[in-house]
Amino acid sequence: MWTQINIGRTIVNLANPSSVKPTFISPSVIENGESLIFQLTVTNSCGIQSTDTCIVNVIKTNKPPVANAGPDQQVSEGTTVDLDGSNSLDTDGNIISYMWEQIEGNEVHLDFADSAQASFFAPYVAPDDETYVFQLTIIDNGELISTDTCIINIGNNIPPIANAGEDQTVIEGKTVTLNGSNSVTMDGSTVLYKWQQISGAPVTLSNTIVARPTFVAPPVSNNGHDGIEVLIFLLTVTDNRGSKDSDEVKKTINDNGIIGFQENVITTITSTTKELGIEINEDKGSIISFETIDPNTIDGVTKKPDDLPYGLIDIGIKVYTPGENVEVTIHLSSPAPEDYRWYKYSATKRWYDFSENAIFNVDRTQVTLILSDGGSSDEDGVKNGVIIDPSGLGIFYPTEFIDPNNPGITDENDNGGSGDGELVGGGCFIMSLK
16 A cells, blocks of 8 residues: 655655555656655555655756765674765755664664764674664755665674675666675675665566566656666675675666657567567566567477567566466557467477467557466466566468377378367467367
């Protein structure tokens, strides 16, 4: 459940606030812009709740400030610890407010919490170590808001060293892999990972607690950012004694130059050099990987369709509820011929007709796929919250018979057959899997 909590500002209308990804139309604002704060409350099946907030800065001419809570620190117990936000900046104005607050760890008293530099007394924690997290919130003279956090480890444990990988520039529509695998602990203890996006157009990570999660670079061509979107991710690593460290990585997304698709459609160039786009009903899932595959690279004994004009597209989908069905719409750059169908490829089932779960629009420029986590449309066949879907538009030319009992085995001298199959594309007999 999403709610706007700074009601003193412009109130926006959240479309479907009980969904994972609600939307709203950014309001008209004054020259200074406006910060809108939203709270998310999530509830599990046992009725236990947790909340988090996010800030959306709606800008006109004023740019939001950039908070900098200073580096993470390892300190000794019984000492005074300084928190330093003086490197925060505002490129087109002034910072008029600083506010420090503790968001993790046993409570300590903060001195000068409303200034750029705050401090506290590190308590005695022996024989164990303790980790404290502090958040700095700054406001500029246009009342735009920015936040940042820092970690303070107290004790004698050697904390881990987080490494969020190298900054990178990629084009929209590509699958991006974050890499925290070079994070280390000096004493050989276990590293736990936690990824969080802290800036840029929201994307869905395949998994927030693994070393190498993926996401799909979002569309940027029509969002007012001159074809560039900068995404910043924070990696926090924790060792098995509770000490933490964090690191940030920046991914710059460039426009891929593809036009003619709606703004929210993720686009790419296929293995056959054709333009193609995808979008998903985000009430039930998100796209976490998007690859194009040259069918000629797939080995095997089964007969693949004679023509796959867009090659294969391999989509990874994160399903919010394991076992759920989701809808994915494929946008084609030219209408699909009437006798072409949608085929899936599976390492176990090989090539098979997926037309029963593929709905073309009237002019055949779009096809909506009904995919089921753990069902026949999912490559791994497991209700694990992830759908893997290699598939594509194709056709078997006439006079090629596919035996329903041996899919993909052809007899070029036979134009028909009997059994559970069907005639497709002017006489081609295709096995029907139900």
